[in-house]
Amino acid sequence: MIDRGIYGGQMNNTAEIENYPGFDSILGPDLGEKMYSSATRFGAEYAYGSVTDVEDHGAYKVVNTDDGSYQAKxxxxxxxxxxxxxxxxxxxxxSGRGVSYCAVCDGAFFKNKEVAVIGGGDSAVEEGLYLAQLASKVTVLHRRDQLRAQQIIQKRAFANEKMNFVWNAQVEAIEGDGQVVTGVKYKDKITGEEAVVPASGAFIYVGIEPMTKAFEDLGILDNAGWVVTDAHMQTNIPGIFAIGDVRKKELRQITTAVGDGGLAGQGVFKYIQSLDDAKLRQNS
Structure with missing residues (x-):
């Protein structure tokens, strides 16, 4: 396992996780630690390093990092x-104290509180609708004068009495009391006037970006930079698999990433087994 930081990834930025099977509630870093311990208990090794590129040599691959190279089947x-x-x-x-990028992950912390959603696409409006089931008021701040979300989603949002909209809003700052978020400061792009939307939480949905720069030369990415895989998590290069949020997918949660990992693990086993079988046939 090669990671550029502490194991656990984005789980380390989540104060509490309440939607992972087996736990009523668990701190993100603690779940990362448990997963790390489970993996190393079965023999996996861990190394720090930022991957710079990957070389495909057919029966083996070379992973180059800023701290050395690794060879693997x-x-x-x-x-x-x-x-x-x-x-x-x-x-x-x-971040993690009111600023969030996942309503499903953190929405429960804002039950009966006022929250702000920043963005105007499908994700922003859908997550706003989800938050409206929990929060007392949801204010959507969008930098344009109309939403970019699908019309059916917009219709639901406009019909929800808990949903409020601020148009032409350029967010200037996330305000707080030193401990938690208290509001979102914005400027009206038309009038230039500034105002603050009171909020205990600020949910930001202005897009996501895959972390795939190191794999640009492999030919496994789509036009937006996401890794393309089949149902078994294999890319178009035999022996190279991808799992979790680096893939283009609808739901990005820990549970879906774990499911991807199970499929990829089986795929890796079968792939290496096929290499070994081919070698045996070649030597017989």
Missing amino acids: AIVIATGSEHRKLGVPGEEEY
């Missing part, structure tokens, strides 16, 4: 994706 890409940031004051400071 098969590799599994699990680099995930990252949420596009607003880049405004308070966003990083209050």
Whole structure:
């Protein structure tokens, strides 16, 4: 297992996880630790390093990092994706303390509270509708004068009495009291006036980006940079698999990534077995 940081990935940015089977609630870093311990208990080794590129040599692959190279018969890409940031004051400071990029993950913390959703696409509006089931009020701030979401989703949102919309809103900052989020400051792009939407949570949906730069030369990405796989998690290169959020998929949760991992594990086993069988036939 090669990782550029501490094991657990984005789980380390989640204060509590309440939708993972087997736990009423568990801290993100603690779940990462349990997964790490489980993997190493069965012999997996762990190494730090940022992958720079991957070389395909047929029966073996070479993974190059900024701290050395590794050779393997098969590799599994699990680099995930990252949420596009607003880049405004308070966003990083209050990450995990009111700033979130996943309503399904964190919505339960804002039951009967006012929250803000930033964005106007399908994800923003759908997550806003989800939050409306929990929060007392959901305010959607969009930098344009109309949503980009599908019409059927827009219709549901406009019909929901808990949903409110602020148009032509350029978010300037995420405000807080030093501990948690208290509001979202924005500027009206038409009038130039500034205002603050009171909110205990700020859910940001301005797009996500796959972390696939190291694999650009392999020919396994689509036009948007996502890794393309079949139902068994294999790419168009035999021996190279991909799982989790780095794939183009509808639902990005820990449970779906774990499911991908199970399929990829079986695929890797069968692939290496086929290499060994081919070698035996060649030597017989």
